[in-house]
Amino acid sequence: MCTTFHRTGQALPALRDVSFSVSQGEVLGLVGESGSGKSVTLRSIIGLARRYGNVTGQVRWQGRDLVGMPDRALRQIQGREIAMIFQEPMTSLNPLLTVGLQLEETLHAHTDLSKVARRDRAIEMLNLVGIPSAKQRLKDYPHQFSGGMRQRVMIAIALAATPKLLLADEPTTALDVTIQAQILDLILQLAQDMDMGVVLVTHDLGVVAQTCDNVAVMYAGRIVEQGPVRGVLKHPRHPYTVGLMRSVPENLPPRTSLYSVPGVPPSLDALPRGCAFAPRCAACVASCEQDRPPLSLITEGRQVACFNPVTNEQGNAA
Amino acid sequence: MSSLTYIFKRLFLMIPTFFLVMVIIFLLVRMLPGDPAIAMAGDRASDADIQAIRERLGLTQPMVVQFWLFLSNTVQGDLGRSILMRSDVTTVIVDRLPITVFLTVYSVVLSLLIAGPLAFVAALNRGRWPDAVIRTVFQVGLSMPVFYIGLVLLTFLAAQLRLFPVGGYGDTFGERLYHLFLPSVTVALYTSAIIMRNLRSAIIEVLDAEYVQFARAKGLPARLILGRHVLRNALISTVTLLGLSIGNLMSGTLVTETVFAVPGMGRLMLEAIFARDYPLIQGLTLTFALLVSLVFLMTDLFQSRLDPRMRLQ
Numbered sequence: 001m002c003t004t005f006h007r008t009g010q011a012l013p014a015l016r017d018v019s020f021s022v023s024q025g026e027v028l029g030l031v032g033e034s035g036s037g038k039s040v041t042l043r044s045i046i047g048l049a050r051r052y053g054n055v056t057g058q059v060r061w062q063g064r065d066l067v068g069m070p071d072r073a074l075r076q077i078q079g080r081e082i083a084m085i086f087q088e089p090m091t092s093l094n095p096l097l098t099v100g101l102q103l104e105e106t107l108h109a110h111t112d113l114s115k116v117a118r119r120d121r122a123i124e125m126l127n128l129v130g131i132p133s134a135k136q137r138l139k140d141y142p143h144q145f146s147g148g149m150r151q152r153v154m155i156a157i158a159l160a161a162t163p164k165l166l167l168a169d170e171p172t173t174a175l176d177v178t179i180q181a182q183i184l185d186l187i188l189q190l191a192q193d194m195d196m197g198v199v200l201v202t203h204d205l206g207v208v209a210q211t212c213d214n215v216a217v218m219y220a221g222r223i224v225e226q227g228p229v230r231g232v233l234k235h236p237r238h239p240y241t242v243g244l245m246r247s248v249p250e251n252l253p254p255r256t257s258l259y260s261v262p263g264v265p266p267s268l269d270a271l272p273r274g275c276a277f278a279p280r281c282a283a284c285v286a287s288c289e290q291d292r293p294p295l296s297l298i299t300e301g302r303q304v305a306c307f308n309p310v311t312n313e314q315g316n317a318a
Numbered sequence: 319m320s321s322l323t324y325i326f327k328r329l330f331l332m333i334p335t336f337f338l339v340m341v342i343i344f345l346l347v348r349m350l351p352g353d354p355a356i357a358m359a360g361d362r363a364s365d366a367d368i369q370a371i372r373e374r375l376g377l378t379q380p381m382v383v384q385f386w387l388f389l390s391n392t393v394q395g396d397l398g399r400s401i402l403m404r405s406d407v408t409t410v411i412v413d414r415l416p417i418t419v420f421l422t423v424y425s426v427v428l429s430l431l432i433a434g435p436l437a438f439v440a441a442l443n444r445g446r447w448p449d450a451v452i453r454t455v456f457q458v459g460l461s462m463p464v465f466y467i468g469l470v471l472l473t474f475l476a477a478q479l480r481l482f483p484v485g486g487y488g489d490t491f492g493e494r495l496y497h498l499f500l501p502s503v504t505v506a507l508y509t510s511a512i513i514m515r516n517l518r519s520a521i522i523e524v525l526d527a528e529y530v531q532f533a534r535a536k537g538l539p540a541r542l543i544l545g546r547h548v549l550r551n552a553l554i555s556t557v558t559l560l561g562l563s564i565g566n567l568m569s570g571t572l573v574t575e576t577v578f579a580v581p582g583m584g585r586l587m588l589e590a591i592f593a594r595d596y597p598l599i600q601g602l603t604l605t606f607a608l609l610v611s612l613v614f615l616m617t618d619l620f621q622s623r624l625d626p627r628m629r630l631q
Contacts, residue, residue: 046535071540078537086528094529096550096625105546106536141626157536 012268014040014053015221017295022165022197027188029212029229030201031244033265037221038201039087042167045199046084047074061165080110083163085187087170089150093142099126099153100138103160110161125156129186148179152186159190165197172207184211205248209233217241220266220276223295227302237298237309239283275306283308321619328615339607340392344385347596392604398597402590407601411583415605417487418571418582421498421505422609425567426560428506429513436510437517438544444522453518456511464570468504468577476500487581501578505570509563516559520552527551554625561617565610 015037022028030038043049045059047066059066061082066074086092094102103122107113113121119138126134129152142150151171158166168187172180188211191198202208208215208229216226217238225238236242243261252258263280272278278288285308295305355371356363363371372378376387391398397407436456440449459467476482488497524530525548533547571584579585583602590598622628 043531048531048534051534075537075539078535080537084532084535086532088528091528092532094533094547094551095627096554097546105538105542109536109538109542143627154532157532 013221013271014268015044017057018044018218018221018223019295020216020223020226022199024164024197025192025195026214027191027198027200027212029208029215030199030218031203031205031208031215032218033203035265036218038203038218039169040221041218042084042169042199042201046078046082046167047071048084075109079106079158079163080161081163082165082167083158083161084167084169085151085154085158085171088174089147089154090174092154093150093157095142098139098141099145099157100140103138103153103157106157106160121160122156125160126153128159128190129153129156131156147175148183151175151179151183155183155187155190159194159196162194163196165199166191168198168200170201170203173202205233205244217244220271221268222276222305223303224277224305225303226295231299231302237302237304237311238277238306239281239308239310240277242310243280283310321622324622325615325619328618332611332615335611336604336607337389339604340389341385343600343603344388347600348381350594388600397601397604400590400595400598400601402593402595402598407597410586410598411601411605414581414583414586417580418568418575418584419609420494421501421571421575421580421582422564422567424495424498424502425505425509426564428502429510429563430560432506433510433513433517437514437521438549440514440518441521441525449518452514456514459507460511464504464508465573465577467507468501468574471500471504472577498580501574501580504578505567505574508570509567512563513556513560517552517556520555521548524548524551550624554621557617557621557624561614564613564617568606568609 018037018041020028030041032038040049044055045066047069049055050067055067057067061077066077069077093099100119100122103125104118107118107121111118111121122138123134126137131137131149131152137145142153145153155171166187171187172183175183184207187198187200190196200207200212212229214227215229215232216223217232217240218224219240225232225236225241232241233245236245240261246259247261249258261280266272266276266279272289274287274289274291275281275284275293278284281288283306287307291307293305293307295303298304298309353368353372355368355375355377359368359371376384379387395408397411399405400407400410403410436452440452443449482500483497488494529551530543530547533543538547568584571582572588573584574580575582575584576588583605587599587602587606589595590602
C-alpha cells in the first residue's frame with residue numbers, strides 16, 4: 001500500500017510499500033516516531049486518506065480490495081467491519097450532539113435494530129466500556145465527560161456495530177498516565193471478548209511489549225522491521241529499532257541525560273535515494289546510500305529492511 | 319435555568335443598555351448644530367415666536383430636568399410629537415415599523431438562501447473552479463456600494479425590463495414579496511457575501527475536524543455527515559456574524575429604502591434628519607436600538623440551542 005499526498009504540484013510519499021496483515025484476534029503494534037506514517041497507515045486502511053491524497057496498492061479485507069472500492073460500498077465496511085478510534089478524546093466527539101445520538105447513529109447506519117432496541121444497545125455499550133449510570137448519560141454531551149470517560153465513549157461508539165478489526169490511533173496518548181492503562185486494558189479485553197483484530201498505533205514500546213502479539217516498526221513511511229513482539233524487542237535487528245529501544249529510559253540513575261537517536265527524520269519532500277535512515281545510522285555501509293534495502297525475511301516470521309542488520313549479540317547489548 | 323428565565327433575565331439586562339442609549343441620544347441631539355426651535359418655527363418667525371417654541375419644548379429648563387422629562391415620557395410610550403409628520407412619533411413609528419421589519423427579515427432570508435448552498439458548494443470544491451468562481455463573484459459584490467447595486471438593479475430590472483416595480487410597498491403579503499424583492503436582493507447580495515465567506519471557511523475547518531473524521535470512520539451516509547455533523551458546527555460562528563450583520567443591515571435600510579422609495583423607518587429617519595425633527599430622530603434611534611438588541615438576544619438564544627456548551631447553568 002502506498003499513500004501520496006500532493007502539495008502545490010509536489011508529490012509527498014507519506015507511505016511507501018507498507019505491507020502487513022492482521023488476523024482475527026491478533027493485536028499488531030505499529031510504532032515509530034511522529035511523522036513516520038503510522039496514522040496515515042490507519043487512515044489509508046479505513047478509507048479516510050483517500051479524501052486527502054492518493055492511495056494505491058491494495059487493502060485486502062476478507063477477499064475484497066478496499067482501495068478501489070466506491071465510497072458507498074466502503075461505508076458498509078467502515079464502522080461495521082472495520083472501526084477506528086482516535087487519539088484525542090476531546091476533539092473526536094461532536095460537541096453539539098449527545099453521546100446517545102452519536103452512538104445511536106452508528107447503529108442506525110449498520111443494523112436493522114428498532115429505535116428502542118438501538119437505545120438498549122447504546123446503554124449496553126456504555127455499560128460495557130464502564131460508564132456509570134449509562135442510561136442517564138445517554139442524553140449528556142461530550143463536554144460533560146472527563147477525558148478518560150470520553151475515550152470510553154469513543155470506544156463504545158466504535159465497537160457498537162461489533163466490527164472485526166479495530167484501528168486504534170494512539171488511543172491513550174492524550175490521557176493521564178493512570179487512565180492510560182485502564183483504557184488499554186479495556187480495549188484489549190473487549191478485543192478478546194469480541195474476537196477482534198487490533199492495530200494499535202503507539203510510540204510507547206512498553207505498551208507494545210505488554211499488549212501486542214506482533215509489531216511493525218515504521219520509519220519515514222516504510223516498515224523497517226516487523227515480527228513477533230518478543231523477538232523484535234528482545235533482538236532488534238534494524239538499527240532504527242535498536243535506537244528506539246535505547247531511547248526508552250530504564251533503570252537510569254537520576255539526572256542522567258536520556259538517549260535519543262541522533263539526527264531528525266527526513267522530510268517527505270527530501271527523502272534520500274537509498275535507505276531513509278542511512279543519514280542517522282551508525283551501521284551505515286556504502287550500499288545504504290545508493291539503494292533502498294527491501295523488507296526481507298531474515299528468520300521465521302521476521303522481516304527487516306537493512307543491508308547491515310544488527311546481529312543478535314549486538315542487539316542484546318543494546 | 320430554563321430558557322424562559324434566561325429570556326427574562328436578558329430583557330432585564332436590557333434596561334441599563336437602554337438607559338445609556340437614551341443618554342447618548344439625548345446628548346447627541348442637543349450637540350447637533352442648529353436650534354430645533356428655529357427649525358420648527360420656520361424662516362419668518364420672530365424671536366418671540368422662537369422663544370415661545372423653546373419654552374413649549376422645555377428647552378429653557380436645565381438639562382437634567384429635560385432629560386428626566388424625556389426619560390419619563392419615553393417610558394410611558396410618549397415619544398413626543400413629530401414636527402415633520404404633524405402627529406405623535408409613536409404613531410408614526412408603529413405605522414412604519416412593519417415595513418422595515420418585513421424588509422429586514424426578507425433580506426436575511428434571501429441572504430441565507432443565497433449564501434448557504436453556495437458556501438457548501440465552494441467549501442466542498444475548495445481550491446477548484448466552482449470555489450474560485452463563487453468567491454470571485456462575491457468579492458465583486460462585496461466591493462460595490464449597496465446603493466450602487468440598488469441603482470443598477472432598479473435601472474435594468476425595474477425601469478427597462480419592467481420586471482419589478484420601481485418603488486412602493488404593496489398591500490397583501492404576496493404584493494409585498496414582489497414590491498420588496500429588489501430592495502431585499504440589494505441588501506442580501508452584500509450580506510450574503512459576508513455570510514458566504516464566513517460559512518465557507520467554517521465548513522472547510524469543520525470538514526477536517528477529528529469528529530468529522532470519526533463520523534466518516536463510522537460509515538455514516540454522506541448526507542448525515544454534512545447535515546448533522548458539519549453544518550451545525552459550522553453555523554456556530556456564522557450565527558454570531560449573522561446577528562451582527564442584521565444590525566448592520568438595519569442601518570443599511572436608510573440607503574435602500576431611500577433608493578427604492580420604500581416608506582419604512584430608514585427613509586423616515588433620513589427625512590427626519592433633513593427636517594431636524596428631533597423628537598422623530600430620537601424615537602427612531604430608540605426603535606432601531608431596540609430592534610438590534612432583540613436581534614442580538616435572538617442570536618444568543620439560537621446559539622445556545624445550537625451549542626450545548628453555551629447553555630447557561
